[in-house]
């Protein structure tokens with residue numbers, strides 16, 4: 284019997300056993316799958332222990348492979364305040380760290396190895412220190428309980444009940460985060476209500492912070508720049524006015540009295556209608572500094588977002604660099620500027636943000652989006668670790684070859700992810716969206732980890748370590764983002780969704796055409812200002828498609844260091860995934876691949892849809908390893924994903940064909956939908972809405988050709 288056949292046979296055997304034993308699982312236990320063990324340890328002494336140590340000991344009661352012991356060693360500077368070492372001594376697993384939090388991370392490491400099926404043998408040795416100092420979730424949760432771009436129910440923070448009632452979910456949340464190394468959280472939306480800073484709300488924040496603290500998690504808040512005016516009754520919020528500075532100082536004092544380890548403020552200013560310093564003719568540095576000064580005495584930081592556009596008549600993707608480069612050296616040392624991974628807006632495929640290669644003095648944080656605003660929300664399986672790795676491993680060439688984005692953000696030590704968590708029982712609605720929360724934490728701890736290794740860890744803990752399950756499902760996860768890029772927005776196409784500031788669900792390439800200026804402006808694509816060179820070049824026309832961001836077009840390529848600038852500028856050397864991001868390409872143009880651009884583009888849609896079509900079958904083939912509840916939830920969504928892939932493919936091909944009048948290339952499956960009917964599909968257009976699978980299915984039934 285070949286090895287593969289033997290493994291398959293063994294897998295089948297193990298699988299049958301699992302099938303009999305697979306207990307019902309509602310997904311609420313995430314990758315931990317056991318409730319928080321309470322005081323399961325036995326103490327030999329009456330010596331009081333810290334709340335964190337209490338958790339360490341309770342968690343380790345789940346470790347069954349060998350005897351264990353934990354020890355703090357103040358002299359182990361090499362481990363820092365969060366690192367740990369695990370070794371076997373006298374037949375005992377010994378975890379050492381400088382702090383109790385370090386021990387907690389060590390405990391979770393050991394338990395992860397156990398859950399993944401590793402045998403803790405005599406030569407087992409691990410030493411780990413986290414790569415980034417701040418490993419942070421950004422919640423876009425509102426005080427009214429909604430979650431902007433949240434697709435898993437309402438907010439987990441129950442503001443109405445707090446501080447009197449403290450939901451047990453807060454501790455479960457803290458535990459899940461600590462188990463993957465996340466140590467910071469911004470509780471509320473960057474589109475922040477000024478009311479967040481009212482004393483009554485700060486009391487509620489304190490109650491949450493008290494639960495998260497023993498798990499090593501510090502709380503931050505998003506703040507509204509106009510707070511001194513709206514809740515402080517000042518005439519304005521001009522950052523250079525002494526009374527405004529005094530208001531921020533008093534507020535900081537009040538916060539730190541309640542929450543001594545409060546992390547700081549996250550600010551979205553002068554962006555998408557939010558107030559900011561530019562309202563008073565001041566700069567982003569002026570705005571950030573007034574808050575930084577207020578937080579400084581307590582060790583707090585200001586995280587100032589670089590997501591600004593629309594203020595000036597410039598191409599949207601260039602604006603952050605144009606705005607922030609002149610401010611180099613002008614920010615206080617406790618300000619960090621946070622940039623999204625790409626310069627547009629969390630699209631399925633963007634080149635890395637030019638700030639990471641061009642800014643030299645301002646510490647930059649990374650903002651990833653864990654919630655799948657633009658990648659199928661909670662209906663599609665999109666394993667985002669591959670996308671994040673692509674960004675982290677990108678070379679900016681700032682200090683010569685090897686200047687990766689991962690290293691660049693180490694200067695600030697901050698990496699953030701917009702959370703995909705809600706109050707649904709399983710936290711993320713799509714069971715596989717849990718993998719993105721997990722992978723974000725693991726990469727924030729160690730950006731060198733491989734995406735497939737993380738997927739395997741997650742699968743083993745969340746379902747079963749049986750390779751007959753883990754291997755094919757891991758392959759499916761690894762193929763998911765590449766497939767989504769192909770069936771939604773191949774070759775660097777971006778933002779052709781059926782809405783702009785609304786639900787961002789489903790295809791709408793017909794909307795981003797001249798005559799529909801508000802869509803064009805939002806999506807970017809190019810400015811609607813007549814004076815911006817190349818402003819008209821986004822439209823699909825009879826002859827071509829794409830955005831000319833070359834040196835001859837809008838010049839965006841020049842925001843990248845050599846040799847990237849020239850590489851991106853020339854279609855022959857530009858990576859295929861960015862062709863349409865940087866270039867305007869004729870439909871009949873011969874591509875380096877030998878086919879015409881139109882053939883190549885259609886081939887991409889086809890290939891993405893074909894990959895998605897395999898997903899339900901892959902999942903069916905591992906049915907015996909999964910409890911029925913999660914099995915059915917996933918299967919329904921994978922079937923929908925396969926169907927939506929055809930929706931995207933047909934909508935885009937039919938629309939572009941209506942413009943270029945070219946025949947369907949050979950080998951492309953003829954569209955099953957009617958373009959006019961597809962254009963009529965619409966769902967409630969708000970920022971916290973993901974349509975239910977049955978509603979999408981019904982809409983698509985109605986759009987079939989016959």
Ligand code: GCV
Pocket residue numbers: 423431432473474551555590628784970
């Ligand atoms: C929080 C995109 C989203 C908005 C979000 C914004 C941001 O535009 O669609 O919902 O607002 O990004 O990151 O500030």
